[in-house]
Amino acid sequence: MKKVLALFVTLTMVLVFCVGCGGSSASWDPEGDTITIGVFEPASGDNGAGGKQETLGVQYANKVQPTVEVNGKEYNVKLEIVDNESDNSKAVTAVQNLISQNVSIVLGSYGSAVSIAAADTLADANMPAIGITCTNPQVTADCEQYFRICFLDPFQGTVLANYAYENGMRKAYCLSKLGDDYSAGLVNYFKEAFTALGGEIVEEQFPDKNTDFTSYVANAKKAGCDVFFSPVSIEAAVNIVDQAQAQSLGMPILAGDTWDSNMVTAAAKGTDVEVVVTTFYQEGGNPEFDEGIKAWMKEDSDALTNNGGNTDLAAVTAMGYDAYFVALEAFKAAGTANPSDVLAALPSLEVKGLVCGDVTFNETGDANKTEAFVKKCNNEKGVWEFLKKQAAE
Amino acid sequence: MGIIQTWLPYILAGIAVGGQYALIAIGYTMVYGILRLINFAHGDVFMWSGLIMIYLITVLPLWLSIVIVIAFAIVLGTTIEKVAYRPLRSAPRMSIMISAIGVSYFLQNIALYVTGGLTKTYPSIGFLQKTVHIGSATTKMVTLITPILTIVLVVLLVLLIKKTKIGMAMRAVSRDFETSSLMGIDINRVITVTFVIGCGLAAIGSVLYFSNYTGINPMSGAMPGLKAFVAAVFGGIGSVPGAVVGAFVIGICENLIKGAGWTTFSDAFTFVLLIIILMVKPTGLFGEKNIDKV
Amino acid sequence: MDNREVVLKLSDVTMQFGGVVAVDNLNLKVHKNEIVGLIGPNGAGKTTAFNVITGVYEPTNGNVEINGEVVIENYPQGKMKDTYKGRNQGVYTEVKTMLPDKVTKLGVARTFQNIRLFKGMTVLENVLVAMHMNQKQNVFGSVFRSPTARREEAAMREEALELLKKVDLYENRNDMSTSLPYGKQRHLEIARALATHPSILLLDEPAAGMNPQESDDLMRFIGRIRDEFDLSILMIEHHMQVIMGICEHIYVLNYGGQIADGTPEEIQANPAVIEAYLGGDE
């Protein structure tokens, strides 16, 4: 009797656990009145700052356009935001969390490593995803579910190399972060393009959690370089700019899209450090958007904090804004918000009127982009100044 | 001359960061000397001192902010001791270490919540960040001030330990915890004073450190903390001059290694040094040998 | 003179910690089946001597012979020999040390002054630990419960239970060791030491904290195990009644130095000993 009882108890416990926490993974319900968009971004960890700015764009877009008409019916769009902590081991559970919340599409992430980590999980669930600013080619390469609206590292690396070479720089000091595939990748493509042009490279890496860039700046000076290329995270950027000023680096700092942040301009303000970056969007390109989001940030104190305390726009914010509208267009084109149907509609999608330019996808799912914006920091005002559009060729 | 020209920037950087590690390391070494506890939360107290400064400077004048930051670090440190370590004093050594790790986790997560995970920029303290030229090297004023200030503070501290009554009590407690309590020394007071000194110095260290490396995020305290601890072990844990020497050695070596192009292993080097010293002379440079009771 | 075989011999043993000489030139012999006492006021260096014998400390001078073989030896030369008080100058041999577990394997088991039982274990497990060193299974056999391992485990259990019966702890076999009353904890320590199959047993204050009745019982108990397990015993004790009652030979230490040795009668009549004890605080 006891035996049976015990067995029964265990089985019910196990079942209760499963069912109680369970619920089925039913896909989108057209009878309801909401469509959920998953936002897969870091809010903490190394890329927390960038992730938050990117999320802001999505949130603002959702505020501007909180509904979408799909197949003749008006639906509310709800955002489901998870923090992937900039950590590969958390990325899988974070994206799984979104999938189990019945989202129709996933947007993100800032930082390619977490996007790559999430790719297989998305593929298993056949969940479409739009990368906003993850520039590593591996994100979309083997994942049919992953699309993206930004340019890629090989492109960006080449653009940067071209810019450097065209401006008479011949020896580049490349600094990447140990264990960070974004900076390592970009440095690699830069190196390939720059050496192909006839330039020379000095390459170094700094370990995780390092904040002391004194010796790296000294090394660049010692090596007699013409340009300091360091496409690393914003966290490191602030410290690098500071050290460059302290030691009078004497050469321009060149970086990729991550540095396009108001935190960098804030650090460079009042110094004589020259910072040049390539990016997705130039502030002023779309005045209506600029004014709208600035007004919103002034009203919403959380948003202002997440933007680093001021209303200067980061390119990733504009990209986040675009990504949201791409998603809405995808729903419209699919005529439903069922993940698999949305996925089918994405390849042929063409979205116009976005703040960072039109979006169409090529066969790997990457956006067709031919130009990047080059910006330079104005050290007096602490704002970015548009220099030129630079192409890869 | 050429060699000096080339390496001067690295040595300067090393001396500066060494001095800052030294100020943190003293907290580790004194607490370990008395409680036999690696205060894993010490690095986070250091990080919090930096954070508080950022918030204070927006409303208060500089000198007052520094004073409040030091006071804050002291209050935080002694509170940690009261809440998380004192109740476990008779518990096994592992429990109290776990508690220390727990406190560290707690402080980091609170900081994460408060800052929202964003890197905050340390306020610039005018004269500390002034650029100065020394021979071939260009650096911040703080680089020069740090070692001087560190040495002055350490000399004061050593005098305190050697000459005053509380210093004598501290030495007695670090010798033999139980016996000194039997001799009528108020153990709790000694420990509190230890934490006060350790955290106060860490707060001063934080002003110097973050003036030099201006970004603060919740993990900013972890690495300097760990390195400072290694410095304390290197110098012989429990010995204040040892910790200072160890900190300078680590700071300078680390920067020389970076200068030599081995940047990948600049952090790993600290741990290599730790392991070597533990193998060769487990008591560190100036450590005292003790024999277990049987 | 005693012509029994010498099983344990200490020659010129000196143990110095920094400036403190804890044991000063101790010479001591234990014969087979003999019960030898080691007495002296607190801090006289008795426990330190035990620690030297069992390999916990490396002596600064002197050697230890177990069953006729020198197992621990240290006669420093050069500058050191003047520094240390050990006076076997001219003789220099290489330093020989032995870890405590090896000493135990040679058949020297001990108990501790401040009882050191395995606190997280039951009485039975405490004894089983002591038998671990004699079992032959490797870790995989032991984990996968090979037939040999099962047989060995069963045999160990049986022997341990036998042992517990002999020391009157059979009833408590499944209790946690720390839950035992003080006297029984002492018994368990002895049982645990016996489980290592020793030929020499070192007892560190076995009668501490016992009343006269209990120490009487303990005396008989020690005599009994000596016969039953064919042991030679060296014991530290403060209870004069116990020491005088069962020891055949007694060594007296004071401030590390050896001030007397002899039969109980001789010791009782020795003026230096009386001086040490009356002058001391004991």
Add this chain to the structure above:
Amino acid sequence: MNNEITLKKKTKSLLSVASILAILVIVYFIDDMGGNGMLVTVIEKGAVYALVAASMNLLNGFTGLFSLGQAGFMLIGAYSYAIFTIPAGSHAAVYQYFDGGLIQWSLVEILEGKLGIFGHYLGMIIPMLFAGLFVALIAYLIGIPVLRLKSDYLAIATLGFAEILRAFFQWNTLGPITNASNVLRKYAVYKNAIFPVIIAGLCIAFIMLLINSTYGRAFRAIRDDEIAAEAMGVNLFKHKEMAFVISSFFAGIGGALLAMFQTTINATPFATTMTYEILLMVVIGGIGSITGSVIAAFLFTACSEWWLRGLDAGMWLGISSPIFRAGFRKVVFAVIIMLIVLFAAQGIMGTKEFSWEGLISWFKNLPENLKAWPAKHKAKSEAKKKERAAAKAAKLKAKEDKKNSEAKKASGEKLFTPLETFDHVVVFDKEGR
């Protein structure tokens, strides 16, 4: 209240077999039928962490070695597994910056070609075992110097080794093998959550059997009292090294499983934070209870990755509040952990292990315990009151004593006299007299 329940051995085995089968079947079908994705994810990750936590407990809880190298060993395990199972066709893409890397074959493919589907799994198991063995070898080498150190020095030295290993795996020169800073991906992964559950289950069973063997007893003896253990003939170094190597072996297997779970790996997350998280699982479960570690691993994973997520997103259990924003989840978590460390140091299970008798009597006594709880609580609070009163009295007395001693001081008596030197008290080398 304490009705002892004894079950026959046969009954117990029957129960165990039945429940294990039930769990496996349920896990298999939940995953297979595409049930709740989050539940499956938590089961998978929980199983991996259960194994790693159990292996850490073997070291910290059962042998008393406070090692903080777990993340480093997992890192080696994860890499050793991944490197040998990346399909030949994917090498060029994965090792894109290193010309396709040094190793151009995949064990999974080779064996699958020869032995079919069986070979496929063999191709996964062999690298996994290799990962474990390789980690064990590294641990053996590290153990030789490190295990001679005492508690906290050991902790800091193992932590240091873990950091060195991490830098090593990210080194550009090793890029053709480890892919340096870039992620490794495309390696063979399991298809169903049942795989990690079975592997972790088998490994944990091994750890349980080890702990209950004569070697396990020796480990616990070392934990309880090193000196006494040594005096009982336990070779300290050999047994510590054994525990260290075995624990690391399982950490390596755990690392391999984690790699499969994540589908991509890089070295960055295998930092001290990961070790701390595992340590906290061990503490929550109870230091010295494998069952506790397993339960805690699942709870920890479920809470931090699933149930408490709402705390970050503004809405949790239907409560919405402005303080629920990014990072709040971790604050709550940290508070819970501190409460456990300070007020429930025993953790969930203390040093107890799962037994059917225990479970049944727990259920049986539950109603009574619930009924008795208010009274018990009252008694407890009264006891506490008394304690407090006593403490107060003691404090008063201490104050008085202090006054007295101060009076004495005033009258010229010394505060403390030179210590008498005992032969076995802590003795110092320096500052001789």
